[in-house]
Amino acid sequence: MNLLFKITYGLYVLSARDGDKYNACIINTLAQQTSNPEKLSITVNKLTYTHSMVQKTGFCSCAVIGNDATIDLIQGFGMRSGREVNKFDGIDAASTNNGCLVPIKGIIGYFDLKVIEEIDMGSHTMFVCEATDKVVFKDEVAMTYAYYRANLLKKKDQAKKEAYICTICGYIHEGPIPDDFICPICKKDKSFFAPYAEEKKEDTSIKEDVSKESYYCTVCAYVHYGPIPDDIICPICKHGRDVFVQQNK
Numbered sequence: 001m002n003l004l005f006k007i008t009y010g011l012y013v014l015s016a017r018d019g020d021k022y023n024a025c026i027i028n029t030l031a032q033q034t035s036n037p038e039k040l041s042i043t044v045n046k047l048t049y050t051h052s053m054v055q056k057t058g059f060c061s062c063a064v065i066g067n068d069a070t071i072d073l074i075q076g077f078g079m080r081s082g083r084e085v086n087k088f089d090g091i092d093a094a095s096t097n098n099g100c101l102v103p104i105k106g107i108i109g110y111f112d113l114k115v116i117e118e119i120d121m122g123s124h125t126m127f128v129c130e131a132t133d134k135v136v137f138k139d140e141v142a143m144t145y146a147y148y149r150a151n152l153l154k155k156k157d158q159a160k161k162e163a164y165i166c167t168i169c170g171y172i173h174e175g176p177i178p179d180d181f182i183c184p185i186c187k188k189d190k191s192f193f194a195p196y197a198e199e200k201k202e203d204t205s206i207k208e209d210v211s212k213e214s215y216y217c218t219v220c221a222y223v224h225y226g227p228i229p230d231d232i233i234c235p236i237c238k239h240g241r242d243v244f245v246q247q248n249k
């Protein structure tokens, strides 16, 4: 058991803007420090693009994720970098008073923050901030990190395990198969698909892969196969060795 996972954290979209560049990432490290004046801290990995933007500009917005958010929001903002993609593409977003963008769907409100102090935490920087504005979208329950792990992450893993093979061309569809599904390769409908799990059991190369030592990133669900280096940095969420757990011994 990892005691860190027992602490109650929320989940947030941390947004930044540098000139005409908008970006955001997911954090679970927002904490209230004082309520009068309202001071909050956020702890951000130095390798993230959002870190460089917040450090350079000294401001950001932090949106509180609600229980109705889907895994897409967390994957979209927390499992890829704004250095490679524009994460706001196709996202319905609101402009905040300090000029950042926050997604609207799955969010219950946001704080605009001004950095007043930086604390070097080694791999991360803790930005101590003063709230310059706060906006409520809806009076609903905020998502906890534990809820995300128990519901959204678990469902994602289950969906990943479910797969169907097209008995005509061998195309594999991962996740639940919709009734109106058409094979993208041979254009056959759902009735030509069989559950893929049976096929996998027969496949020795897959058996070998599964029997390999592997480690699971408890933050973003990335799997590292083979012995794990002490200085590993998760290629998806940039966390270190301490958040990896061995999943097969």
Ligand SMILES: Cc1cc2nc3c(=O)[nH]c(=O)nc-3n(C[C@H](O)[C@H](O)[C@H](O)COP(=O)(O)O)c2cc1C
Pocket: 011, 023, 024, 025, 026, 027, 028, 029, 043, 044, 045, 046, 047, 048, 049, 050, 051, 074, 077, 078, 079, 080, 081, 082, 083, 148, 219, 220, 236, 237, 238
């Ligand atoms: C559930 C979850 C919680 C996370 N918490 C943090 C956090 O507290 N601090 C942090 O720096 N990164 C955290 N991350 C990782 C960043 O969101 C991730 O590295 C992101 O891809 C950075 O994007 P960027 O390079 O565009 O800034 C978290 C990711 C997830 C999925």
